[in-house]
Amino acid sequence: MDAVDKLRFLNQQTLLEPAEEAESAARPAGWVDPHRRAPCGHSPAALRAAFDSGPQAPALKSSLVRKPSALGIHQAALPGGGRLALLKTMLTSACERNCYYCPFRAGRNYRRATFKPDEMAQVFTQIAAGGAANGLFLSSGVAGGGARTQDRLLDTIDILRAKHHFGGYVHLKLMPGVERDQVRRAMQLSDRVSINLEAPTTARLQRLAPQKVFVEELLQPLRWVDEIRRGEAPRGAFKGRWPSVVTQFVVGAVGEDDLEILTASSYLLRQLRLARVYYSAFRPVPQTPLEALPAENPWREHRLYQASFLLRDYGFDLEDLPFTPAGRLPLEVDPKLGWAAANLTERPVELNRADRPTLLRVPGIGPKSADTLLQARRRGRLRDLRDLQQLGINANRAAPYILLDGRAPNHQPRLF
């Protein structure tokens, strides 16, 4: 197999988590299951032709940038608002661990593909030069131990940065068992680093991935990232700053409740300053110990994202979230709407006087629109729902829970 065929082959096998911000942000309305792949339509031969032909194949190249390709190129939204075409791939799909949910687990019978570091750096450089991707998300199965695997990942990015002078976006995975100096080196080379906790506690992880050690192998690297960011100047960092850090949980495979997941998320977001926690609703993979389990309801994943954003950006605490006695978020109600219905229906918020934390409790008002509203208040009073709409606020959503100049605004009640 040549390098392009290997990328294509890996992409057929790979269910890497949503990288950066794109997928979950798009879920509420026309949500597309990220585990269902859009067919590409570009053959490996056509891709090779595009890469080999330099700038003479603009139509094919621009179509590659628009679509997730057979190589694993995805459109991703960046935290600052930009977008990029991100090649999401692995250095190897061989793995010596046996995580119960994972298609790459040891002993599963299928063909594996492996890149050498310089080979991966070379093929990505070709893809980037052809205009099909301008960012790299690189993960790997564990082969020869976590530290040795991490060395190969680091070598790949080192070659990409130093030899091929790639200055674009890199999201690099940390392997279970990574060492502290390797974490620092990964931080120097990357825009984002991540390691997946997979489960919220040691006991839950034991049932999901018995060869992984929750605190020492998975949580400790996240703590090191935070220590390094707090305690060391980003000397030697490729872009002169430390990267962001994220993690992911598998949801719904081992009986964990939402309170457990969000308790862990709250710690990660507030104490270790993660940029984001991802949630991946469990889906059974054939030939794995969990293959007979039903898939988790994707709405649970969506509610966890909503609750996580309330913890991260809206000043909500765990106690504010409407958990059921079983520790689950109700699937049928947005947690912010649930809180507002219980707390603001009888005590609506006067938008002409409320401070920012109070504004953020109102459905339809987010961090950006709260700031816009505060600025608008310096210019004059807010009198009706049209004033709110002009500020980008979802006025109908906010209306049942607000006052404008002491009066409840007229609005069309929602029937559903």
Ligand code: SF4
């Ligand atoms: S270590 Fe990673 S690649 Fe290997 S089986 Fe576990 S989740 Fe899969």
